[in-house]
Amino acid sequence: MSSDTPSxxxxxxxxxxxxxxxxHGSAARGSTAHRPALAEALTAGAVVLDGGMSNQLExxxxxxxxxxxxxxxxxxxxxxITEAHLAYFEAGANVAITSSYQATFxxxxxxxxxxxxxxxxxxxxxxxxxxxxxxxxxxxxxQPLWVAASVGPYGAMxxxxxxxxxxxxxxxxxxxxxxxxxxxxxxxAGPDVLALxxxxxxxxxxxxxxxxxxxxxPAWLSYSVAGEHTRAGQPLEEAFELAAExxxxxxxxxxxxxxxxxxxxxxxxxxxxGKPVVVxxxxxxxxxxxxxxxxxxxxxAPEQVLAWxxxxxxxxxxxxxxxxxAVASIARTLTAA
Numbered sequence: 001m002s003s004d005t006p007s008x009x010x011x012x013x014x015x016x017x018x019x020x021x022x023x024h025g026s027a028a029r030g031s032t033a034h035r036p037a038l039a040e041a042l043t044a045g046a047v048v049l050d051g052g053m054s055n056q057l058e059x060x061x062x063x064x065x066x067x068x069x070x071x072x073x074x075x076x077x078x079x080x081i082t083e084a085h086l087a088y089f090e091a092g093a094n095v096a097i098t099s100s101y102q103a104t105f106x107x108x109x110x111x112x113x114x115x116x117x118x119x120x121x122x123x124x125x126x127x128x129x130x131x132x133x134x135x136x137x138x139x140x141x142x143q144p145l146w147v148a149a150s151v152g153p154y155g156a157m158x159x160x161x162x163x164x165x166x167x168x169x170x171x172x173x174x175x176x177x178x179x180x181x182x183x184x185x186x187x188x189a190g191p192d193v194l195a196l197x198x199x200x201x202x203x204x205x206x207x208x209x210x211x212x213x214x215x216x217x218p219a220w221l222s223y224s225v226a227g228e229h230t231r232a233g234q235p236l237e238e239a240f241e242l243a244a245e246x247x248x249x250x251x252x253x254x255x256x257x258x259x260x261x262x263x264x265x266x267x268x269x270x271x272x273x274g275k276p277v278v279v280x281x282x283x284x285x286x287x288x289x290x291x292x293x294x295x296x297x298x299x300x301a302p303e304q305v306l307a308w309x310x311x312x313x314x315x316x317x318x319x320x321x322x323x324x325x326a327v328a329s330i331a332r333t334l335t336a337a
Contacts, residue, residue, distance in 0.1 A: 035144040038095070038192050039218055039250040042276040042314045046305075046334045048143075049095045049280050049317025050088035051327045057084050059323065068111065068159075071103035074121040075113070078128055085132030091324035092331030093317065094143050096132060097195050100125040101152035102159070104182055119185045125149070126189035148220070149191035153204055154178055161290075164224060166200030166232035175207035187215040194219040198256045198319075201232030202239050212248045220251040220278045220315065225261055228268070236265055240272040253278035256319045259300045260284075263307055270312030277313045283321035294321060302329035306337055 041047055053070050062073060062080055073080050085096040100122055108118040126149050133145040154175055155163030162168060170178075186194060196208045196219050205221060212219045221243045224231050230239050243249045252273050254265045259281045269277045284299030298321065305316050316334070318326050 035146075038146050041094075041144065042251060046309050046313070047094045047146075047315050048092055048327065048331045048334065049148075049278070049315055050085070050093040050097055051091075051280075051318040051322040051324060052282075052320045053081075053084055053097065053099055053101075055321055055323050056087055057081070060084070068102055068107055070099045070101070071107070071121070071125075074099060074103065074124055074128075078124060081125070082128045082132045082135070085129050086135050087324045088327055089132055089136035089141055089145060090139065091328040092143065093327050095146045095148050095192075095315065095317070096129040097148045097197075098125040098129045098150045098186075098191070100182075100186060101150040101197070102156045104157045104178075106178070107157045107159075122182055122185045123189040126186060126191050129191075146192040148193045148195040149186040149189065149217075150195045150197060151179065151183060151186065151208070152197060153199055155200065156198070163198055163200055164231050166204060166230070172203050172207045172210070175204050176210045179208055180211040183211050183215060187217040191217060193217065193250065195222065196220065197222045198224045199230075200224055201230050202234045202242060203232075205239060205242050209242060209246050209249070215248075217248075218250045219248050220253070221246075221249050222253050222255040222278050222280075223265075224256045225254050225265055226257070227261055228264055236268045237272055240269045243275070244273040249275065251276045251278040251315050253313070253315070255280045257281050258284055259304060262304070262313075263311055266308050266311040266313050276315065277308075277311070278315035279308055279313045280315075280317040280319045280322075282319050283326075285321050300326065302326055302333050305330050305333055309334070309337070 057070055057080060081099045088096060103122055103125060105115055105118045126147060129147040136145060153163045154168055194212060194217055199205050223239055228236050240252055243252045252269045252275050262279050262281050266277045266279055285294040285296045288295055300322060308316060316330060
């Protein structure tokens with residue numbers, strides 16, 4: 001991952017400065033005197049997401065070759081995660097996505113971590129991002145700051161690249177049973193939103209939408225896509241329709257995909273659901289699950305975000321291989337527009 005250097009925190013979109021109050025999470029304490037709920041902010045304009053947690057940690061010298069990926073550091077070096085979040089807030093991000101993408105009860109159990117300790121680590125993932133928001137505010141960050149609790153797909157727990165394929169041979173009910181316990185723990189930790197992300201197919205999306213019901217925390221649903229289809233091959237129109245009537249879902253969109261796949265997906269998501277769209281692609285490089293390495297070249301350009309915003313994107317950032325420098329450029333581009 002790249003060793004990007006964060007830009008000054010003063011670069012942020014004017015559109016997120018609406019006054020209001022949050023009903024979820026504690027990131028607001030110490031960030032701004034009046035901070036709107038994230039759903040409210042999305043009605044006002046674009047909000048900047050962070051970039052890839054993994055590349056920021058690797059650029060700081062941390063080895064993420066473990067099957068738990070960044071979740072390993074929750075137990076071993078939690079301060080490193082806070083520092084990574086802080087780098088993105090200082091670069092101008094409004095939203096930090098927690099390090100819980102690959103954190104599951106089942107994954108921790110494989111490492112001999114019991115359910116009580118696993119629940120503590122899941123909770124800690126939210127608290128570390130909230131702490132980074134407080135530190136950013138103490139350093140003078142003026143943009144509203146929110147925390148999104150990451151919920152990766154079932155395949156992320158397997159750590160074999162299957163989150164880019166989906167169709168694990170499990171039923172929707174079995175997938176719901178897998179996701180619900182950690183969603184309950186993450187929701188209880190008080191994030192502003194649950195990030196149901198890198199979802200490869202409609203079956204897992206349906207399971208996740210069932211699993212978030214009644215938790216009292218809003219969510220966004222974000223697919224990993226290839227062209228106009230999910231990674232499992234379903235048309236995006238069909239995929240986004242699942243979230244159209246879900247009251248818990250405040251945004252739908254795509255992440256962990258190629259930048260060139262974004263604009264069409266954004267337009268489809270906005271048309272089908274009428275909801276704000278979330279988008280945070282990879283750099284354009286391709287992940288080799290066998291070699292556990294990135295190949296190819298970056299095709300991500302911060303100026304692309306203007307076309308995405310015109311198509312309906314309201315939560316805009318980067319995923320794998322997109323670091324603080326790129327996030328700072330996104331923030332500057334949206335501010336200048």
